[in-house]
Amino acid sequence: MSQIDSLFVTRLYRAPLSEHGKPVDPSELEAACLSIAEDDEAGQEWSDQNDFPGYTSYASLTDLPWRFPIFKTVKKALDKHVKAFAKDLAFDLDGRKLKLEDIWINILPEGGIHTAHIHPHSVISGTTYVAMPEGTSALKLEDPRLPMMMAAPGRLKDAPQELRQFVYAKPVVGDVLLWESWLRHEVPMNMSEEDRISVSFNYAWA
Template sequence: MSQTESLFVTRLYRAPLSDVTPAVDPAELDASCYAIAEDDEAGQQWCEDNDYPGYTSYASLTDLPWRFPIFKDLVDALDKHVAAFAEDLQFDLGEGKLVLEDLWINILPEGGTHSSHIHPHSVISGTSYVAMPEGASALKLEDPRLAMMMAAPTRIKAARRELQPFIYVKPEIGEVLLWESWLRHEVPMNMSEENRISVSFNYKWVE
């Protein structure tokens, strides 16, 4: 009798930030993101020089948890979510642990996109969502096997979710999504007239 099983599963963690303490107020986080963006002249210049739509603190600020208490609370909450995800992934961390490597703000205006990419040298990456207006783009995740499929035919439109080459995840405000850092992902064009705001981050393994 034939048998088919799924191998090499790609995991995606999704949860409200409020599932753990401390509580993180989305409204306060939203206001803090705008305040930082307004004052961050180096970040604004980097975005202009690199034709980056909107604003990101990725290339300019490395100490957000020190600057704003709300970001310290965010990291404290993320630490717990990442620990839960690492347990689900059954990582053998030995005497080491996963620690925050970097954390940055993304403010994506109407028409803005973030092209497909991975996060090299990290273990777990993710995003917490601050503002997701109607029409804002979902997160697009790519099947990591796609480059090796070569001559394979396309999937039917009604293919089971685990067989689809791309998965679109529409997060809610106050949610956190986590994935392993090798998973290629992108943010398609923001079709909303309002800004799509998120805080992204990487965790590394420290032995």
């Protein structure tokens, strides 16, 4: 009897931020992100100089949980989500923990994109979604084996999700998505007239 196994699985974690820790009011978090973006001149300048669409605090504010109580609450919840994902991944952490390394705000306006990339030197990366207006972009995830497929044909449009070369994860406000940091991902063009707002982060092995 023939047998087909699925090998080398790529995991994507998805849950409401509120599933762990103290609930965070999405409208309050959105207001905090917009207020920080308005005041963060260094972040605005970095975004302009690096042709980054909209605004990111990635290169300017590295201590959001220390500066703003709402981000401290977000961090506490994320710690628990990442712990649950690490357990699912069967990581042998040798008695150590995965700790928050970076956390930053992204505000993507109409027409903005985040090109495909990975997060080197981290273990788990992810995003929690603050504002996802109708028509805004899903997260596009790429099969990590794609560069090695050489002469392989493409997949059928109705192929099962686990066999597709690209998967589009459409989050809603309040969702947390987590993936291993080597997984290449991107945000296609925001087709909404309103801003797409998210908070991204990296966890490293302490």
